[in-house]
Amino acid sequence: MANLESFVCEAVDAVKFKLIRDRSDVNDPDNGFKPEMAHQVFGETENIFGYKDLQINVYFSADELDIYYDVKYTTKVDDLTNNQGLKADNVNVITEFFPTGYYTNLEEFLNVSEKKSKMFEPAGEMICEFKTDERTFQIHLCTSTTSNFLKYHERLESFLFWYVDASSRIAQDDRWRFFVVFEKFVNNEGETRYASVGYASVYQYYHYPDKIRPRVSQFLILPPFQRKGIGSKLLQTIYKHYQNNEKVCDITVEDASEDFQRLRNTIDARMLKTLPAFVVDNLKKGFNMAMAQEAKDKFKINPKQSRIVCEILRLGVIDTNNKAEYKAYRIDVKKRLNMNYLKEKRDMKKLTDRGFKVPADKKLLLPSVEENMEQLEGMYRETEDYYRGVLERV
Ligand SMILES: CC(C)(COP(=O)(O)OP(=O)(O)OC[C@H]1O[C@@H](n2cnc3c(N)ncnc32)[C@H](O)[C@@H]1OP(=O)(O)O)[C@@H](O)C(=O)NCCC(=O)NCCS
Incomplete structure (x- = not known):
């Protein structure tokens, strides 16, 4: 029986995500990012047993976030002779976290993505455009009734399980507001395209007697876009959206992560120090x-x-x-x-x-x-x- 240790790997190392804008991104070694956590998908230990050199590739078309899924390994414990009945973990549990179908044929995925990209327009109303490092970003406001949004939102929401603890999918109702960030860029053919960057969801709670209390619920900037000031801009845009609304009592945040709370404290401190009461x-x-x-x-x-x-x-x-x-x-x-x-x-x-x-x-x-x-x-x-x-x- 082979050394079993070599059949155990950490899920966060085995899983690799890629955002695909065009075919060349598939083999670009600089394109790709890892999950931050995997316990919500693979269980508390975050280990996967039963494979040698396991690679779980999940590619997303950069705009629509359609999924291509592929698993590679050199040896599976089930195939060893005299394996004492050991069975490899089922890595396909990951597909239960893909909201809709997924591709397993790369060529088909790339062909369909190319066609869909030509037609892709971000859903909702564009409420902010800004530049960072010479790149252009837009924030679009959507609701649960925005056309073409709900299915897209389910795909975007899938990332939460890998980056936010205790995540769950939201139950849609008309009190949700979604602030979705896209990069607007020009591709090699000179055509304008959009790439998904991140989003925040805000629940507009009722506040007695006639007000609302928006609560920032989910907040995610995908790893390739982090530490560029985009999360800060997103939060500032949410503030701006609600600041002059007399119906808004105040804004709260649900279970802020440490990184998010630091970002929030910085932005809030910059704003509050301008107020007369804070002299x-x-x-x-x-x-x-x-x-x-x-x-x-x-x-x-x-x-x-x-x-x-x-x-x-x-x-x-x-x-x-x-x-x-x-x-x-x-x-x-x-x-x-x-x-x-x-x-x-x-x-x-x-x-x-x-x-x-x-x-x-x-x-x-x-x-x-x-x-x-x-x-x-x-x-x-x-x-x-x-x-x-x-x-x-x-
Ligand atoms: C927390 C999170 C939203 C922050 O988003 P972000 O886009 O990276 O935020 P910003 O770029 O505005 O700021 C993050 C850091 O980058 C720094 N930064 C901002 N612009 C920068 C730039 N151009 N170059 C280098 N660093 C920059 C900021 O100073 C800040 O530094 P700090 O963390 O040391 O305080 C993002 O990391 C994320 O989605 N994490 C995973 C999910 C999560 O935790 N969500 C919150 C749940 S409530």
């Missing part, structure tokens, strides 16, 4: 209701987020050599960081007061006051370092 003298005193109100009225930034941004901007204006000033700052930040702990304690007290027995493991999870102080200090240090990183970009 240096006010910042030094800490967050107040006037700041919360102005951030909400002018930029639709919700109070929880404007408090964080105030902490970031305040760190930039206080004198950390001034003991009293620095201490007041640290106390305010720690108060916010401590809110979760206090809430947990309150919840537990409520349960005990009502005669419920708090399970021992829940009690154990909650640190003692001393442990909490220590943890809080560590969290504060991390937060301050993180804020300094954001301040460098503001």
